[in-house]
Amino acid sequence: MPAVKKTALLVTSAALLTMSTTAPAWADDKPGGEDKPKPPASMSTVGGAKLGEPGTQVSLKAGAPVLPKELSARSWMVSDAETGEVLASHNSHWRLAPASTLKMLFADTVLPKFPKSQKHKVEPSDLAGIGAGSSMVGVKENETYTVHDLWLGVFLQSGNDAVHVLSAMNGGVPQTVKDMQSHAEELQALDTHVVSPDGYDEKGQVSSAYDLTLFARSGLQKADFREYCSTATAKFPGETKKITKGKDKGKKKRGSFAINNTNRLLTGDIGLDAYKGIAGVKNGSTTNAGNTFTGVAERNGKVLLVTVMNPDSGEQHAVYKETARLLDWGFKASGKVEPVGELVAPKSAGTGSGKGAPGAGKSGPDSAKNVAHASDKESGSGVGVALGVVGGVLALVAAGWFVISRRMPLPDLVRRKTRR
Numbered sequence: 001m002p003a004v005k006k007t008a009l010l011v012t013s014a015a016l017l018t019m020s021t022t023a024p025a026w027a028d029d030k031p032g033g034e035d036k037p038k039p040p041a042s043m044s045t046v047g048g049a050k051l052g053e054p055g056t057q058v059s060l061k062a063g064a065p066v067l068p069k070e071l072s073a074r075s076w077m078v079s080d081a082e083t084g085e086v087l088a089s090h091n092s093h094w095r096l097a098p099a100s101t102l103k104m105l106f107a108d109t110v111l112p113k114f115p116k117s118q119k120h121k122v123e124p125s126d127l128a129g130i131g132a133g134s135s136m137v138g139v140k141e142n143e144t145y146t147v148h149d150l151w152l153g154v155f156l157q158s159g160n161d162a163v164h165v166l167s168a169m170n171g172g173v174p175q176t177v178k179d180m181q182s183h184a185e186e187l188q189a190l191d192t193h194v195v196s197p198d199g200y201d202e203k204g205q206v207s208s209a210y211d212l213t214l215f216a217r218s219g220l221q222k223a224d225f226r227e228y229c230s231t232a233t234a235k236f237p238g239e240t241k242k243i244t245k246g247k248d249k250g251k252k253k254r255g256s257f258a259i260n261n262t263n264r265l266l267t268g269d270i271g272l273d274a275y276k277g278i279a280g281v282k283n284g285s286t287t288n289a290g291n292t293f294t295g296v297a298e299r300n301g302k303v304l305l306v307t308v309m310n311p312d313s314g315e316q317h318a319v320y321k322e323t324a325r326l327l328d329w330g331f332k333a334s335g336k337v338e339p340v341g342e343l344v345a346p347k348s349a350g351t352g353s354g355k356g357a358p359g360a361g362k363s364g365p366d367s368a369k370n371v372a373h374a375s376d377k378e379s380g381s382g383v384g385v386a387l388g389v390v391g392g393v394l395a396l397v398a399a400g401w402f403v404i405s406r407r408m409p410l411p412d413l414v415r416r417k418t419r420r
Contacts, residue, residue, distance in 0.1 A: 036312070037074065043093035045284070047210060048341030051092050057340040058088035064336035072313035074290075077209040078330045081217055081296055081303040084343035087330055089209070092341075095191045096309050098207035099284030100135070100158045101292045102199035104215040105192070105207075107154065109183040110170050111224055116148035126168040127161055131200040134160035137259060140239045149237055155228040156261045157236075158284065163198040163304040173197060188344045189214045201288045209307040210343075214283045214292045216305055217343060229280030232261050264320045265295055272317045275324050281305075283319070291319035297327050304330045350376055 038054070045052035058067060067088060077092040079085060086092070121144045130136075137152075137159030139145065145165070153162030167176040176197045184192040189211035195202035219225040235256040244252050261267050263283050268274040277297040284292040290310035297304055306326045311318040 001065060013256060039074070039091040039094045043091070043095075044208075044210075046093070046188055046190055047086065047344050048339075050066075051086065051089055051210065051341040052147055054091055054094075055118075055393050056088070056090045057092075058392045059340055061336050061338065065329055065332045068276065068322075068329055070313070070315075070325060071311075071322050072315075072318065073308045073311040073322055075209040075307075075309040076207070076326060077213055077305075077307050078326050079213055079305050079343055080334070081220065081305045084217075084345075085339035086343065087304075087333060087337050087339065088326075090209040091234045091399075093191055093208050094309075095193075095206040095208055097201055097205065097286060097289035098192075098199055098212060098309075099201075099286040099289035099292045100199040101215075101282050101284040101294055101307075102192075102194070102205070102207060102308060103154055103158065103163065103217050103284070103327065104212065104282050104294065105180050105184060105189075105194070106163060106166075106176070106199075107151070107225055107228070108124035108215055108219040108222070108332065109180045110166055110176065111151065111219075111222060113170060114147045114166075116151070119144050120147070120150075120165065120169055122165055123168070126165045128164075129173060130160050130164055131196070131198075134198070135262075136161045138238075138257070139165055143237065143240060143254075145237060151224070151228050152231065152234045152259065153236060154236055155282070156231060156234060156259045157232050158282075160198040160200060167197050175181070184211065186348060187211075187214045187218055187346050199286070200291075209309050212294050212307045212309075213305050214343060216296060216307075219281070220296060229263075229282060230266070256363060263293075263295075264317055265293075265323060269317065269325040272320055275320075293319045293323055295323050295327065299331050302331060302334050304334075306330065329392045353373060 026078065041054065043052045043054070043356070050057045056067065060066070071090070073090065075091040075094045076097060077089040078087045080087065122141050123137055124141050127139065127141065135158045137154075138155040139150075139153065139159065139161040147166070147169075150162045150166050153159035154166070163171065167173045170176045170179065173196070177194050180194045180197060181192075184190075184194065189207070190207035192211045193206050196206035199205075236259045238255045238257050240252050240254040243249055243253050263280070264272050265275040265278045266280070267368050274340055275295070275297060277299045279296050279298060281294045281296050290312065292307075292309045294305065294307040297306075304327055306323050308323045308326070311322050313322075315321060
């Protein structure tokens with residue numbers, strides 16, 4: 001399609017978007033009761049005015065499936081990973097504690113800085129300041145790891161120890177926090193306030209379903225990011241020990257141990273099957289955040305991103321099951337809904353949507369006073385068949401084309417079985 005015609009269609013679509021009437025799937029106070037937290041009456045409008053309104057936003061065309069009823073998350077969003085269209089949302093700009101889903105921003109910020117083959121010997125100071133009860137992969141002082149090892153620890157085991165070592169390599173935690181905040185602003189993720197690079201509960205640390213989706217979308221443009229977030233199982237270097245028996249007695253040997261991805265839609269679990277077409281991205285769980293998750297999946301050439309924050313139904317694996325329901329809905333609803341907003345372009349892309357949008361300049365975590373120190377509860381390991389990402393690296397589209405088409409093409413997402 002010629003660029004001029006495509007631009008005209010985008011302008012027309014934007015006009016229709018501001019005029020369209022959304023059809024809430026339920027009242028704003030359901031599910032939930034009067035004693036449960038409520039979203040702010042007005043939130044950021046980055047990506048579209050409707051995204052700044054509390055409650056469910058969806059505009060169904062004739063023949064479109066209704067949204068699933070079994071949704072209890074405080075915030076969620078369904079979007080097309082490539083076109084950036086937001087198909088439906090629920091309090092998508094509500095600033096909430098993100099837990100380890102914030103590691104997507106950490107990876108998108110730091111991952112390009114070091115080649116995966118680079119080695120680093122861990123100093124005691126590298127592991128200082130890790131929050132009590134944090135999820136750990138098992139990094140040891142005075143041991144040497146490759147950057148590849150450390151990123152596997154970040155993505156598979158959500159290891160805060162691996163995050164802190166990579167942060168030390170990046171100039172320290174304060175510098176890494178500063179870099180992450182700067183990158184969030186470049187992505188126009190203005191709901192996000194970074195305090196700790198690992199997502200550990202800290203006062204004032206917040207993000208939103210909208211921003212987490214932006215982080216995932218940006219990260220998935222990077223081949224290494226795609227590799228790590230889709231890996232189900234791996235070997236992680238262990239501790240160097242002296243051999244005490246046999247012919248090699250007195251020599252040193254370093255073994256390894258298995259680590260498994262804690263993303264249950266990737267690996268499956270008791271009572272939960274791996275999701276068909278899943279290709280990442282990141283899960284999280286802390287006291288303040290509850291359970292959080294951003295997932296990407298592909299079916300029949302359509303790639304969707306879903307973010308779910310803090311479901312409270314009490315259902316086992318609720319964050320994954322609600323994500324799966326929204327993915328199922330999104331694949332069925334594609335082409336049958338009017339978008340209620342869009343994922344904005346990074347600032348460096350030029351005049352991408354969202355720049356100068358009403359509310360775009362608002363910052364500062366409204367819910368910061370509700371965020372405090374707590375223990376990271378992520379646990380468990382994946383087993384069975386893994387679904388992942390394969391395919392060559394595609395270059396990022398040129399900035400001018402990005403502005404015209406609003407697309408961020410991703411490499412082919414296909415299913416594969418990972419060797420155990």
